[in-house]
Amino acid sequence: MRGLEEPGPRPTVTPCGCVKPTLETGNLLTEPIGYLESCFLAKNGTPRQPSICSHSRACLRIRKSIFNNPEHSLMGLEQFSHVWILFVFHKNGHLSCKAKVQPPRLNGAKTGVFSTRSPHRPNAIGLTLARLEKVEGGAIYLSGIDMIHGTPVLDIKPYIADYDSPQNLIEPLGDLHLQKNQYKPKSVSQSDGTIDSCDQQQLSGCEEPQPYSCTKEKPRCPQDRTSGGNDMERDDDDTAKIQQSSPKPRERAADLGEESGSGLSPSVAEEQSGPCHLEKSFLEEQADSRLRRGKEAVVSQGHRAELPPEILPCPSRAAGAAHRSVVPAWVREAPVATLEVRFTPHAEMDLEHLSSCESGVGQASFKYFQSAEEVKRAIKAVLSADPRSVYRRKLCQDRLFYFTVDIAHVTCWFGDGFAEVLKIKPASEPVQMSDPTESLVSLGS
Numbered sequence: 001m002r003g004l005e006e007p008g009p010r011p012t013v014t015p016c017g018c019v020k021p022t023l024e025t026g027n028l029l030t031e032p033i034g035y036l037e038s039c040f041l042a043k044n045g046t047p048r049q050p051s052i053c054s055h056s057r058a059c060l061r062i063r064k065s066i067f068n069n070p071e072h073s074l075m076g077l078e079q080f081s082h083v084w085i086l087f088v089f090h091k092n093g094h095l096s097c098k099a100k101v102q103p104p105r106l107n108g109a110k111t112g113v114f115s116t117r118s119p120h121r122p123n124a125i126g127l128t129l130a131r132l133e134k135v136e137g138g139a140i141y142l143s144g145i146d147m148i149h150g151t152p153v154l155d156i157k158p159y160i161a162d163y164d165s166p167q168n169l170i171e172p173l174g175d176l177h178l179q180k181n182q183y184k185p186k187s188v189s190q191s192d193g194t195i196d197s198c199d200q201q202q203l204s205g206c207e208e209p210q211p212y213s214c215t216k217e218k219p220r221c222p223q224d225r226t227s228g229g230n231d232m233e234r235d236d237d238d239t240a241k242i243q244q245s246s247p248k249p250r251e252r253a254a255d256l257g258e259e260s261g262s263g264l265s266p267s268v269a270e271e272q273s274g275p276c277h278l279e280k281s282f283l284e285e286q287a288d289s290r291l292r293r294g295k296e297a298v299v300s301q302g303h304r305a306e307l308p309p310e311i312l313p314c315p316s317r318a319a320g321a322a323h324r325s326v327v328p329a330w331v332r333e334a335p336v337a338t339l340e341v342r343f344t345p346h347a348e349m350d351l352e353h354l355s356s357c358e359s360g361v362g363q364a365s366f367k368y369f370q371s372a373e374e375v376k377r378a379i380k381a382v383l384s385a386d387p388r389s390v391y392r393r394k395l396c397q398d399r400l401f402y403f404t405v406d407i408a409h410v411t412c413w414f415g416d417g418f419a420e421v422l423k424i425k426p427a428s429e430p431v432q433m434s435d436p437t438e439s440l441v442s443l444g445s
């Protein structure tokens, strides 16, 4: 019998060594459906997950090269409040990636790339759940995004809680029994079928995806485009070699993305958005687990560590957990507390000046935000989550940090438990194009 890893037709390799894309082998030649126009100009300061900055805004125009009538492809989408955006991490700099990465939440420790939201992954594909603000012609307007300006978008799919959220899945009991009997992971038998080692945490609150609101704010959208390019780079033995075939839970899970750099706990945590209908006995069980975990948590600080190699039974497959989503505790246990964000009087004046420029003719104007207050909220959200890499946080405490939100180029510094905005100047960097059919427009003054 032919295994799944060896599918029938092999990809055709051309004389130059390129792999000819074929759908059956999964060698897909992608063509972006559009390039994101985002309020974040560069990776620095871009939220690590969309939940960090709900004010962040973006616009995606479907390219006419994909559909003659882009608006046809968006028909009906306005009935959804949230959408999944599949995109390419086009500014990764290279296409190879490592099997183990260091997500910021692990404070320098490593874990398998597929247990993180690291941008550095074999196919450099990102997945973001964004709020759909509005659909207008062939464009969609989004908020709560974590992608930079110029990001090539591959697909849009509606978020459907019934399908996309485990606690909303309703399976007949019979199916559940069948699944349990059919799926016997090796790891469970190796640990005598118990899940003791996968301690679970019941988290407070039951956040349901927010219902669609008709009182949506009107985001703006620029015409700009940014180009992206990928350099090929070889990595070590532990690195996947990539062949390029051609040219809501909020305030959580924020640092899953890899840093090209916490405490480790073998425990797992149930999603905060998890079921509101948990039985009392389970809740009590979790309270005990929390107490146990307090004693058991393994904290590695200041040195690199790896996740323990033991094979743990997967918590989502444990009996009775079919409708709960579970994440490791490190996802929730941020290595740093939320920072207080301050603005110096000078920075406040800068922002005022920037917004007064906005009303002036021919001056800079906010492209994604409607007021200085909104920009301020976005800056606060970004900084309070501490956007610095582990390296910067640990070794460069007193250094300046820069990032751009909309047309505001922000200079700040980090102190003990706070971030202070020192300067806000108009961003003047010209935005490069990705889509050669579009005209070059500069972002900022």
Ligand SMILES: C[S@@+](CC[C@H](N)C(=O)[O-])C[C@H]1O[C@@H](n2cnc3c(N)ncnc32)[C@H](O)[C@@H]1O
Binding pocket: 043, 044, 046, 047, 048, 049, 050, 088, 089, 090, 091, 092, 117, 118, 119, 125, 126, 127, 128, 129, 146, 147, 148, 150, 151, 152, 256, 257, 258
């Ligand atoms: C950790 S990733 C998570 C993205 C997505 N939510 C996911 O889970 O796949 C978010 C980070 O990717 C980086 N990023 C965003 N857009 C990018 C792009 N087009 N190319 C490379 N890196 C990007 C930014 O530094 C941002 O903080």
